[in-house]
Amino acid sequence: MKKFFIAAIAVASFACHRPVNKVPASAEDVITVAEVQRIERVLSADDMQGRKAGTPSIEKAAAFIEQEFAATGLDNFQGLSTYRQEFSLMQPKHISTSATINGKEADKNNIVVITQHPDLTVTEHSGYEKGYIRSTDQLGAAARKFQSSGKNMIVVVDTAHRKNFSRLAGFRRPSEATSSSLIFVLSDQDVNSFSINSRHSVTTINYANVVGVIPGKSRKDEYVIFSGHYDHLGIGKPTPEGDSIYNGANDDAAGTTAVMMLAKYFKQLNNNQRTLIFVAFTAEESGGFGSTYFSKQINADKVMAMFNLEMIGTESKWGKNSAYITGFDKTDMGTILQKNLEGSSFTFHPDPYTEEDLFYRSDNATLARLGVPAHTISTAKMDDEKYYHKPGDEIETLDMQNMTAIIKAIALSSKGIVSGVQTPTRVKN
Numbered sequence: 186m187k188k189f190f191i192a193a194i195a196v197a198s199f200a201c202h203r204p205v206n207k208v209p210a211s212a213e214d215v216i217t218v219a220e221v222q223r224i225e226r227v228l229s230a231d232d233m234q235g236r237k238a239g240t241p242s243i244e245k246a247a248a249f250i251e252q253e254f255a256a257t258g259l260d261n262f263q264g265l266s267t268y269r270q271e272f273s274l275m276q277p278k279h280i281s282t283s284a285t286i287n288g289k290e291a292d293k294n295n296i297v298v299i300t301q302h303p304d305l306t307v308t309e310h311s312g313y314e315k316g317y318i319r320s321t322d323q324l325g326a327a328a329r330k331f332q333s334s335g336k337n338m339i340v341v342v343d344t345a346h347r348k349n350f351s352r353l354a355g356f357r358r359p360s361e362a363t364s365s366s367l368i369f370v371l372s373d374q375d376v377n378s379f380s381i382n383s384r385h386s387v388t389t390i391n392y393a394n395v396v397g398v399i400p401g402k403s404r405k406d407e408y409v410i411f412s413g414h415y416d417h418l419g420i421g422k423p424t425p426e427g428d429s430i431y432n433g434a435n436d437d438a439a440g441t442t443a444v445m446m447l448a449k450y451f452k453q454l455n456n457n458q459r460t461l462i463f464v465a466f467t468a469e470e471s472g473g474f475g476s477t478y479f480s481k482q483i484n485a486d487k488v489m490a491m492f493n494l495e496m497i498g499t500e501s502k503w504g505k506n507s508a509y510i511t512g513f514d515k516t517d518m519g520t521i522l523q524k525n526l527e528g529s530s531f532t533f534h535p536d537p538y539t540e541e542d543l544f545y546r547s548d549n550a551t552l553a554r555l556g557v558p559a560h561t562i563s564t565a566k567m568d569d570e571k572y573y574h575k576p577g578d579e580i581e582t583l584d585m586q587n588m589t590a591i592i593k594a595i596a597l598s599s600k601g602i603v604s605g606v607q608t609p610t611r612v613k614n
Contacts (some may be wrong), residue, residue, distance in 0.1 A: 210377055212593045215450045221589045222580075224253065224442045228415065229580050231436035236433060237419025238468035238475070239359075239390040240455075246415050250395040250465050252447050257452050257465065259397030263482065265612045270464075272393040272478045274359035275301045280376055280384040280516065287378055292537050298355045298383040299332065306382045307368060313337045315376070318369075320345035332367055339368045341376050358472055376385035390558040394475045395611070399452055402459035405603045406482070410462045410491040410559075411447050411595075412476070413440025414469030414548055418574060428576040435565075435578050440494035441465050443592045450596050451603065459489060466548045476548035485552055490518060490609050491559030493549035496573075497591045498583035502537060503566035505587045508564045511536045516558040518609035522598040523608075531594040538567040550566030558609035562595060 227233075227249055234242035251268045261268060282298055286290040298305065308315055314336055318327045320343040331340050342350060350371045370376050395415070400409065417433025432438075448463040464485075466475035500509045510519040513535035522533050536543055544550070549559035564587075565573070572578040601607035 192458065197205055199591070205314065212450055212596045213281050215453055216446050216589060216593050216596060217279055218585050218589045220449075221442055221446060221592065222585045224445055225434065225438055225583065225585070225588075226580055228438035228441060229432045231430050231432070233432070235419035235421075235431040236415060236417045237417040238392060238471055239479055241421060242419060243416055243467065247393055247395055247465075247467075250415060250445065251440070254395065254397035254448065257397070257445075257448050259370070259448060259452065260400060262396040262398050264460065265396070268395050268397050270396050270479065270482070272392055273428055274390050274392065274474060275358045275362050275387055276333040276390050277301055277385040279354070279357060280386060282381070282383040284381040285376070285379065286372065286376055291370070295350070296381065297350070297356070297369040298366065298381065298385075299358050299368070300383065300385060301360075301363060301387055302366060302385070303365055303384075303387055304384055306380070307339070308380045309378050311337070313339045313368070316340040318342045318346065324349050325352070328356065328369065332356060335363065335365050336368050337365050337367075339370060339376065339379070339381075342369050342371045344371060344373045347371060360473060364507070392475060392478075392484070394467055394479055395465040396479070397448060397463045399448070399457055399461040399463075402456070403458045405416050405460050407459045407489055407605065408462055408488045409457075409459050409599070409603055410488060410552075411444050411465045411466060411494070412466060412548055413437050413442075413444045413465070413494040414475065415441040415465040416467050416475075418471055421576070424576055430576070432579045434497040434580045435570075436573065437495055439496060439498035439583065439588060440570075443494045443497060443588075443595065447596055454455065457603045459603055466560050468550050473548060473550065477551050480551040480555065485555035485557050488552060488557045488559070490576045490599075491549055491552055492595060492599060493547055493559060493561040494595070495563045496565035496570070497546050498564060498588050499564055499566070499570065500584055500587055501534070502566050503534060504531070505584070506531045506590055506594075507534060508562050508591050509534045509536045511547070511549070511561040511563070512553065512612070513560075515544065515553070515612045516560070516610045518558045518560055518602075521607050521609055522529050525598040525601055526594060529594070531590060533562075533594070533598070541567050543567070553612050554614055556611040556614065558612060562591075564591065
């Protein structure tokens, strides 16, 4: 793996940020291969240690993005004093569970406790509501409904779900602090009397999205979001060649680079009528926690469109000067972008991997579920992306010229939406 020295790049970074005295005539003046490569190289360098969310290694990446946002001259988001949108989640780790159900000792494998209480004891007198997941119910969907209720509940799960019951332990994922607990009991009979004790270790994990804003001129309360996630997988088991750093050059330093370049472009263009929000999300790889938190801090009704940029560093299945838009049929945003690029050499296509359900698998998903025309733009070949989630995802594997062309295409195709002349239809869920 090639070594990279951040100090040299820092010098180059400051050299690139001398005052600009004129508004550029086109995207060609701002979105250059050299500048795209400079940013991408910093984000995907070995000394970023794979940018794993919730670890110290991602701190350097967040600081670099902040530095770039400051040099661009972006405003802070919604009263924040910095570009960081910080939040914390609680992570419970199961230690032990014991239980008596209907007077008999229960198999601990038939009980899953979801709680943030280190020591929890529950009986039939604890005031827990009771629910049921029948044999005909879809296990995951039914379980999520009980979890989203925010109530203390004991849920009896029909033994028809025995094969997949253990998957409910996956609900023990980082979440906002809550006092409610949820207990799943796999049983072929009703649960009338019970005494359940569980122990968990609970840790607090700190995260931060990095957000910058260009206020709109005539439509300040209408927002257009450009986003990508800056986290990746961190450091893992070494390959036979000794490479243990998951650099995440394409996934998703590429998308984050695009967000930073688009911020530079629109800031210098200086004619956006709608407010533009540029956000580098954290914790996409571990569950989309960054975008989920962000979506709770913004009024979705005011978001006119969201451009989420994910893995744009390699050629698409159609070759150069092309990319695809997930959820193409959910709104008319894709059609708008296609029309705006008519006469150019670039083409946006509908997502060819619909069986992968990509529309609801990236950081656009939370706002899309709230009706926002929020789409992911990508070139990732989901059936043949050689370095996906591997240590080999390094800058040397990317096509920087094509990546630059994609960023320019996004800049040009989004102008009607940015100016307020075009407004995509909403997602109907």
